Amino acid sequence: MNQLLKQAISTLIRMVLLLVGVSMVTFLLVISSPIDPIDAYVGAESNVSQEQRDNIAEYWGLNNPPVERYFTWLSNLIKGDMGTSISYQKPVTEILGSRFLASLTLMAVAWLLSGIFGFLLGVMSGAMQGSIFDKCVKALCFVLSSTPTFWIGLLFLMLFSVVLGWFPIGLSVPIGKLSSEVTLLERVHHLILPAFTLSITGISGIALHTRQKIIDVLKMDYVLFAKARGESKWTLIRRHGLRNIAIPAITLQFASISELFGGSVLAENVFSYPGLGSAASAAGLKGDVPLLLGIALCSVLFVFAGNLIANLLYGILNPQIREGGKLG
Amino acid sequence: MSTANILDVRNLSVSFLMYGRGLEQKELNVISDLSVAVKEGEILAVAGSSGSGKSLLANAILGILPSNARVKGEMLYCGKKLDSKQQQRLRGKEIALVPQSVGYLDPLMKVGQQVIGADGCREKQEAVFKKYGLADFVKKLYPFQLSGGMARRVLVSTAVIGDAKLIIADEPTPGLSKEIAQTAMGHFRSLADEGCAVMLITHDLDLALAYADRIAVFYAGTTVEIAAAKDFRAGVDALRHPYTKALWRAMPHNGFQPIEGSQPYAGDLPKGCLFAPRCPQRTEACEEKPSMRPLRGGEVCCSNAT
Ligand code: SF4
Numbered sequence: 001m002n003q004l005l006k007q008a009i010s011t012l013i014r015m016v017l018l019l020v021g022v023s024m025v026t027f028l029l030v031i032s033s034p035i036d037p038i039d040a041y042v043g044a045e046s047n048v049s050q051e052q053r054d055n056i057a058e059y060w061g062l063n064n065p066p067v068e069r070y071f072t073w074l075s076n077l078i079k080g081d082m083g084t085s086i087s088y089q090k091p092v093t094e095i096l097g098s099r100f101l102a103s104l105t106l107m108a109v110a111w112l113l114s115g116i117f118g119f120l121l122g123v124m125s126g127a128m129q130g131s132i133f134d135k136c137v138k139a140l141c142f143v144l145s146s147t148p149t150f151w152i153g154l155l156f157l158m159l160f161s162v163v164l165g166w167f168p169i170g171l172s173v174p175i176g177k178l179s180s181e182v183t184l185l186e187r188v189h190h191l192i193l194p195a196f197t198l199s200i201t202g203i204s205g206i207a208l209h210t211r212q213k214i215i216d217v218l219k220m221d222y223v224l225f226a227k228a229r230g231e232s233k234w235t236l237i238r239r240h241g242l243r244n245i246a247i248p249a250i251t252l253q254f255a256s257i258s259e260l261f262g263g264s265v266l267a268e269n270v271f272s273y274p275g276l277g278s279a280a281s282a283a284g285l286k287g288d289v290p291l292l293l294g295i296a297l298c299s300v301l302f303v304f305a306g307n308l309i310a311n312l313l314y315g316i317l318n319p320q321i322r323e324g325g326k327l328g
Numbered sequence: 329m330s331t332a333n334i335l336d337v338r339n340l341s342v343s344f345l346m347y348g349r350g351l352e353q354k355e356l357n358v359i360s361d362l363s364v365a366v367k368e369g370e371i372l373a374v375a376g377s378s379g380s381g382k383s384l385l386a387n388a389i390l391g392i393l394p395s396n397a398r399v400k401g402e403m404l405y406c407g408k409k410l411d412s413k414q415q416q417r418l419r420g421k422e423i424a425l426v427p428q429s430v431g432y433l434d435p436l437m438k439v440g441q442q443v444i445g446a447d448g449c450r451e452k453q454e455a456v457f458k459k460y461g462l463a464d465f466v467k468k469l470y471p472f473q474l475s476g477g478m479a480r481r482v483l484v485s486t487a488v489i490g491d492a493k494l495i496i497a498d499e500p501t502p503g504l505s506k507e508i509a510q511t512a513m514g515h516f517r518s519l520a521d522e523g524c525a526v527m528l529i530t531h532d533l534d535l536a537l538a539y540a541d542r543i544a545v546f547y548a549g550t551t552v553e554i555a556a557a558k559d560f561r562a563g564v565d566a567l568r569h570p571y572t573k574a575l576w577r578a579m580p581h582n583g584f585q586p587i588e589g590s591q592p593y594a595g596d597l598p599k600g601c602l603f604a605p606r607c608p609q610r611t612e613a614c615e616e617k618p619s620m621r622p623l624r625g626g627e628v629c630c631s632n633a634t
Binding site for chain 2: 228229231244
């Protein structure tokens with residue numbers, strides 16, 4: 001119990017340090033970017049007087065020294081106030097709340113898709129190592145993993161939305177409809193293409209990894225012995241293969257959340273999907289410090305949670321860790 | 329000889345194709361021209377130094393060699409040809425392997441489930457556990473939780489649950505304390521007494537002599553002599569092959585004389601007799617490959633043995 005408590009505390013400390021570090025770096029990067037938030041806000045060619053600009057800068061606290069600005073933000077954060085977004089003119093918490101949910105749905109669907117398909121493809125091609133099927137899967141995975149997400153997204157858009165017209169071109173709901181009128185079916189319809197795009201790059205990583213694991217497992221002594229006991233190839237894979245690759249596969253699946261988050265920024269932009277990812281790029285382009293910091297924190301927490309779950313599950317699933325030492 | 333041969337291996341050769349430098353292909357003869365038979369109710373020990381390809385003999389009999397292996401020769405099981413189809417049908421049932429260690433058990437599967445295997449049943453597993461004095465809770469353990477003694481009994485259980493007629497035990501006692509090793513060997517002895525044929529593959533000649541009926545001496549991938557265990561006890565003159573005699577002299581209580589030289593490498597075997605480079609009785613006749621012949625109730629693979 002004591003051990004557990006210690007672990008929990010050290011995890012917590014690591015998380016806080018990570019949050020502080022990421023927020024500092026994000027802050028530094030934004031204030032040193034050449035984008036002037038006031039220009040971005042009022043538009044470069046509008047005829048706002050210098051006096052008005054100064055007022056805005058004063059109002060946003062842009063004239064204070066950076067260190068002071070950072071600590072003001074930090075102390076407000078501790079009080080639960082994440083500030084107000086410059087570009088949306090809304091409290092950051094409100095934007096995060098609505099956008100996070102949209103991103104979460106997108107990522108969850110993509111995550112499941114890539115996990116399931118990647119795992120199946122990997123198991124099959126690993127079991128049939130050297131076959132034509134295996135070679136095709138491998139080639140496909142290499143092509144996919146070296147193709148940028150946004151490019152696949154554009155291709156999908158062109159093919160399925162523009163040429164075939166099966167899916168909408170963007171957004172998460174039909175244009176010009178009140179959110180209360182949007183049906184679940186319509187939401188799903190808007191979700192499919194971006195989710196699929198996002199899952200594509202994940203699939204190849206998971207498939208290749210699973211394939212390698214299956215190949216390794218099939219070389220183990222216990223597989224040879226199972227064979228000696230008359231188990232056929234697919235029985236072997238079902239009884240011993242899946243069991244022994246499940247732990248690394250699940251760990252990888254949760255650890256892949258970080259990549260997923262990176263991919264979602266690109267996919268959301270291509271599909272104009274109103275999630276965290278598109279908000280992040282909008283905030284970046286407008287020098288919107290509070291929003292960008294909020295998103296950064298959000299993503300850190302998200303990725304941290306993914307890795308934490310991966311570690312915890314590893315301990316729970318592995319009997320050698322779970323049940324400890326020898327008996328008898 | 330009254331009892332029937334359960335397994336009869338005739339002129340078995342196993343080789344691997346290796347790629348040498350460039351496109352040059354090399355054939356690695358791990359087992360060459362090996363002949364050996366096991367009868368029901370006996371323990372036949374295949375004894376030879378470690379790393380001489382003995383384990384591959386077990387894999388060849390079971391038909392679980394890697395796919396780049398080439399097998400020549402003939403194997404008969406109960407008088408019928410043992411081809412790959414038969415091997416597939418019989419392994420794990422009539423022909424069972426008892427592996428070296430718990431490393432051959434799935435680390436993530438509970439022991440009981442593994443003993444049951446793909447097509448056993450719980451009642452049988454419970455009966456076998458009772459037979460070997462394994463408590464009921466053992467079935468819920470994972471392999472890494474087993475003690476050395478439990479592990480041996482669990483491994484034997486995997487063979488016994490399928491009512492095997494031929495049991496192949498591959499180095500069943502490495503790293504075990506003397507008592508546990510003896511109990512383990514005792515299990516094989518009683519299996520043989522119940523009518524099984526047991527092939528014991530080991531590097532421990534002492535242990536083999538204590539429990540086996542006959543010893544097949546394995547050298548450089550083949551059997552050089554098959555002798556009754558009592559021949560070893562009778563003394564060096566009852567033995568036939570120069571290598572066996574040298575082994576006898578190397579045993580601690582017989583003078584501990586080491587054998588000079590080392591076994592030839594599988595990719596570079598001598599042309600004639602495989603033991604010739606180390607043999608004190610070598611003559612010109614030894615440049616011809618000798619073949620197994622009966623001699624004084626045993627068999628020997630040497631042109632000059634009398
Ligand atoms: S055949 Fe010749 S070289 Fe070989 S063991 Fe016999 S005597 Fe020695």
